[in-house]
Each structure stands twice: as C-alpha cells, then as structure tokens.
Amino acid sequence: MVNHPGLVNFLGGFQDETCVYFVMEYVCGGEFFRHLKAKENKGHIKVTDLGFAKVVGSGKRTYTLCGTPDYLAPEIILNKGHGMAVDWWAFGVFLYEMMAGFPPFYDEDVTNTYKKILSGRFGFPAHFSVNARDLIRKLLQADLSKRYGCLAGGANDIKNHPWFKGVDWIKVAKREETPPIRPVVKAADDRSNFDDYSSLGALKHDFELSMNEQAMFVGF
Template structure:
C-alpha cells in the first residue's frame, strides 16, 4: 500500500467541501498523480461518511477509458487520501466558460464520450448522480475523464437520497420520489444544453426558485437553436419517466441512434479515436497550466500518532 511519504505534494488543482486535490509526483516512478486529501473531521461533521466511503469502493470496481482511475487510498490521523490519475487538460467547465459556448460538433463529441461512460456505469448498476462540466476532465489529447464519484451509488433498481448539484437535479429527485439511472440521462440533457447555450436551462439565484423551474420544466430555447438538438433535449429533459430517453426499453440506444448523433461512429468513440475538438496546451508531464490557481493552505498532512477517533469509520481507505 502506498503512503504519503511516497509522494511530493505540489500545487492545488481544485478544492471542495472537505479538502482539496493536489498535483503530486511519485518518488517511486516519477509520474504525476492527483491526490485528493479530505479532512475526516469535516466529513464526519457534515455527515458524509457514507458518500466518502462510496467513492473509492466504486472506483476500485470500474475501469473505463472515460473514467478516472483510482490507484490507491490511505489515511493519516486527520485526512483521507485518494491517489488518482492526473488528468492534465483541466475541467471542461473552464473551457466552456472561456469559449462561452461550444459548436454543435464539439458538444456532440463530449456528449458521445460521456454517454459511453454513463452506459458503462449503468451496466454495472451504478448511478453517477453528479454529471456537470466541473466533473468532466480532459486528458492530454482532449478526451473525457469523468471524475468525482462521491455521489455515485450502486443501485440495482431505485433509491431515494437527495444529492447532486442543484442546476443538474432531475425533477424526481427534487420531488423526493424514488429514482433510478434515468437521473443521469436528465443531467446529460442539462449538460448538452449548457454546452450549446452557455448556461444551464434552469437558472435561479434562489434554490427554491430553481427547483420550481425544474419542476415546471419550461426550457428557454434560443431563436437559433437547432431543431434536431431540441428534439433530443425534449426527450432527455422530460419529467415523464415513461418518455425519457435512456429510460425506455431500448435504453441508451434511443439516445445514440437519435438523428443529432447521426454522424457519430460509436465504435470509433469507444476506441478513443474520434478527433477531439480541442487539444489542451500542455508542456510535459506535471504541467498544471490548465487548472485554476488556488491559494495554498497551511495544512500539515501525514501525522500518524493514531489518536484518531474517526479511523474506523473509513474502511474504504
């Protein structure tokens, strides 16, 4: 098992509620990895122990070109650590904000790779539950890697937990109804819309207002919005589960065979041979210029006095 001493921790790549992700270089093989450090006290205080244990448990069971790889986990007295692929192209979110919106062909490329990742998870009874541009990283060649499996859950049929990111929540989650893998196909609709328009279809500064808009499901369509794309999104962004694409008897085939994807060679996509619309500008292994800069914390990791009341709560680490 790896330990913290096996790495040189470098700059912060991202921050979250419980800690941060660092770029790290292995002293063993010299390669760069992303090391997620989570504060145990905060995880326990915010009652997220189950979600946090879920992430490594699920990541150990999956292997797919469009999903991030987990290499190892460990803990010290105060933090949990996950060693994952370093995906140097940064977040799709950052590129989308820079470009304002994507062309249809660019949006289609990212959607296609995401669909294959979701399809793979669903075949294994895993709901992802947190699809959004911030959780889609680009590798050095410009291909997709889904990251952050904190909300992912193994669910053979139905679940009730309310979680996810407000803008991307499906109506059935807001209504506190039992829900299934179909929530990921709703989020795919939100993602495609946001890539094409530059903002999600439902926007409100107030969470209650936002939830009302999602439940009303009135989508603002820009004048120049492609009718074929609109037809696809109406099939994904429908509160009626008996009509939502991805949830019907043909499963994800209804999405993949939709006319909006007519030009997509799915075999090529699966082999990571489709041509990415954007190739990140990366200079060598360990370059982090595609990530935002963060103020570095004054945190010391690695204390192992074993006076830690929370250690047993995290068997996944």
C-alpha cells in the same frame, strides 16, 4: 482495480483525523470549469467528480438527496425514490449547458431552481438546432415512461438520435475520433491547463473525526 479509459481512475486512498483523501489519476488537459469540457492531452473526454456516484441495483431505488441543484431530476426533488433515470435527465441538462453556457433551470435562488425543474418549463436560445431541441426535450422529460434512456431502446435511442448523426460510437470508445479541441500539453506533469490554487493554502478543519467515523473508511 479496473482502469477505465473514459473515467478519471481512483488509485488509492488514506485518511487522517479530519479527512478522507482520494488519490486520483492525473489528467493534464485541465478541468471542467477551465475548458467547459474535461479532456486528456489528446483531447479525449474523461469523466470525473464521481464523489456522489452510487451503485443502485436493477429495479431498486435510492432516496439520497445530493448533487448540484441545476442537475437534479424532478423525482429527486420530490423524494419519490430514483435510479439511473436521473442520469439521463442530468445528461440533458449537461447538453443544454454545453450549448448555451448556462443550465436550463438556472436561478440565483436555489428554491426557484427547484420550482422551475418541477414546472418543466424552459426555453432555448435561438442558435439551438431543431435536433438539439428535440433531444434535450426528450431527456428533460419528467414522465419516466417517456424519458429517453429509459425506454425499450435504452441508450441506443440517444446514440441513434439525429443530433448525433455522423458520430461513430465505436471509434469514440476506442479514442480514434479526432477531438475538435486539444489542449496544449508541454510535459506529462504540465499544470498550465489548471488554475493556480496555491494561494489557498492547506485545507483545515475545526473538528476531528470520531472513532466510529474513522472506522467507516477502514480499508477503503
């Protein structure tokens, strides 16, 4: 099992009659919806929520419709088949939300969210810099032949964009950069950076997995 410093690592799993359980690495810095960023105790970001992650071979497509509506690329909604290009679109949505506090195509009605995504029209709050607007527009590009991350330069087009000027990507990978925010962590098992969900009680289901469903996860 590979331990990746930038991901919340999967440690193991098991199942019972109703659920499949994932045992994940504990990251004591808190969760996304608490900090609006995921961090370790030293302030470095780890990526989690990989439940819908899927490996798609080079040049191949998948047709699975899943994910958070606000982050879906047009080709997913249109069921055209999609690959890694949708991740670059989602990255554009992510950058926008981190700076605005809300996603670019937000609507209380999910159908309207899809319509906005397909229209490709969105605006920027006044505080967005010229470089931020330029990068986000190039990521939220419906035409895959123009979307940043999908061009000949690949991810380097994004990393070398003026908005990231001054970022030393080698130091970032080595966790040698000083993060702008570091959560206070009192001990290795400190839970103060997480919301308290203890009042919710144990998860219960009104069904049981069939033998065939159970067999799908044997040895997982």
